[in-house]
Amino acid sequence: MNVEVRPVVPLASSSVGALAAMKGVFSRDMKVAFRQRQDLLNPLLFFIMVVTLFPLGVSPEASFLREAGAGILWVAALLSVLLSLDHLFRHDFDDGTLEQLVLQPQPLFLLILAKTMAHWMLTGLPLVILTPVLGVMVHLDGNSIAVLCLTLLIGTPVLSLIGAIGAALTLGLRSAGVLLSLLIIPLYIPVLIFGTGTVAAAAEGASVGAYLALMGAFLMLALTLAPFAAAAALRISLSNG
Amino acid sequence: MWQFFHKLGSPKWFFGISTRFMPWLLMSGIVLLMAGVVWGLAFAPKDYLQGNSYRIIFIHVPTAFMAQSIYIMMASAALVTLVWRMKLADVFVKAVTPVGLVLTFLALFTGAVWGKPTWGTWWIWDARLTSMLILLFLYGGVIALDRAINDEKSAARAVAVLVLVGVVNIPIIKYSVEWWNTLHQPATFKLTEKPSMPAEMWVPLLLSVLGLYLIFGWLACVRMQTEILSREQRTRWVKEFVLKGKV
Numbered sequence: 001m002n003v004e005v006r007p008v009v010p011l012a013s014s015s016v017g018a019l020a021a022m023k024g025v026f027s028r029d030m031k032v033a034f035r036q037r038q039d040l041l042n043p044l045l046f047f048i049m050v051v052t053l054f055p056l057g058v059s060p061e062a063s064f065l066r067e068a069g070a071g072i073l074w075v076a077a078l079l080s081v082l083l084s085l086d087h088l089f090r091h092d093f094d095d096g097t098l099e100q101l102v103l104q105p106q107p108l109f110l111l112i113l114a115k116t117m118a119h120w121m122l123t124g125l126p127l128v129i130l131t132p133v134l135g136v137m138v139h140l141d142g143n144s145i146a147v148l149c150l151t152l153l154i155g156t157p158v159l160s161l162i163g164a165i166g167a168a169l170t171l172g173l174r175s176a177g178v179l180l181s182l183l184i185i186p187l188y189i190p191v192l193i194f195g196t197g198t199v200a201a202a203a204e205g206a207s208v209g210a211y212l213a214l215m216g217a218f219l220m221l222a223l224t225l226a227p228f229a230a231a232a233a234l235r236i237s238l239s240n241g
Numbered sequence: 242m243w244q245f246f247h248k249l250g251s252p253k254w255f256f257g258i259s260t261r262f263m264p265w266l267l268m269s270g271i272v273l274l275m276a277g278v279v280w281g282l283a284f285a286p287k288d289y290l291q292g293n294s295y296r297i298i299f300i301h302v303p304t305a306f307m308a309q310s311i312y313i314m315m316a317s318a319a320l321v322t323l324v325w326r327m328k329l330a331d332v333f334v335k336a337v338t339p340v341g342l343v344l345t346f347l348a349l350f351t352g353a354v355w356g357k358p359t360w361g362t363w364w365i366w367d368a369r370l371t372s373m374l375i376l377l378f379l380y381g382g383v384i385a386l387d388r389a390i391n392d393e394k395s396a397a398r399a400v401a402v403l404v405l406v407g408v409v410n411i412p413i414i415k416y417s418v419e420w421w422n423t424l425h426q427p428a429t430f431k432l433t434e435k436p437s438m439p440a441e442m443w444v445p446l447l448l449s450v451l452g453l454y455l456i457f458g459w460l461a462c463v464r465m466q467t468e469i470l471s472r473e474q475r476t477r478w479v480k481e482f483v484l485k486g487k488v
Contacts, residue, residue: 165406169399173389182385183403186378187410190417197421218413229406232323236398 021106022114029118043080043123050076051134062139069138070148070199077127078188082181084123085163089171102238109227116164124156147202151195154215161226162187168233250327252469253478259462266459274452281445294358297351303453305348311341316408319401331397336464342380349373368418375414379407
């Protein structure tokens, strides 16, 4: 009798390099996001609306807006990143993709890094692109707007990376949204302080190199440490369910 | 050495040994704290600038000191939880988080009471005050996460991750707000320098810090024992303890 010998088909091929796997995760996330465009637009609309609240709620005076503008834009950006974090793992968790991701032979933290980068491209980067328009609306001068964009460009990836830890920790919990904000906002404070501080320094005519270097240090720290923490948190959350 | 390490992980062993030294912790804690507070409030000399209002320092500094060192202790325990999965470590974290929260709140409250006569305001957005407020948020977050996860083991590990992420952030938060705005006087005690106040003032202060430390130790033991009893309720030794009253 002739027994057919079939090769074992590995579920995941470990011959795929880590970089290729990261690229795969990244492009998949982008593709999925662009099929639900409304979800992409919502954080941006939220960003614009929060900024609108300040002139209406506090004062439409140009002098106030000029002074507070950078802070308003930073807080609004922070909140809108926070709002979008819930989506980072939620859909993948619901349909089981996340479990497959955890089972991949490639290091999980790299895959999470790729996911977080996709998240930043879809939320943080559009915010940065939108900032000049809103900056003009709150009467910031050209130099301040340029510096503000630069700080947001360095700062929003930090927000996404730290947020990934919170999103991973609160995955699958009741009232995850509020809990996520509670856990993450204290960790966002240094980024906010330095982000707005840089713009204030620029407005006073001081050199901003040192501030930007510090923000860059935050980014490096977040890039190297946050994915590990998020990976550990993700494993815990998945073993929970 | 290794045997000791293994024993340390056993809730039953801890329960027995802590019952033995808890009265000592409590007694010495009360004696030191009373001595420090009474000496400080009634007998220490007046401050030449702030008058009697400075005396709240004998309550303010111990609570603020404990609030910070409890978080550091929690972070060490969280590391132990993640690396060695030691049962007692996550019992410790769970037991002391509310204590840390309350002490942080007390530090902020006594600080506000002290700030009113000294700075003329209850609250200012000063670096120290702000970083203590953020510490309060961190404690609150840890408790909220712990309550939100039903499974005990995953709750302990998730909390451990959060506490560790927080402890990496504490120096960053501290220096960022310090750079941002400072009015608060520098720390009262530094390991490297002699205190800038006379001995009649800093000795009672040191006594009350040590006293609160010991009382915290006692409180941690009580809370850990309660937690252990509820976690190990199905084991034979807990049943025997409940029936006979001893381990």
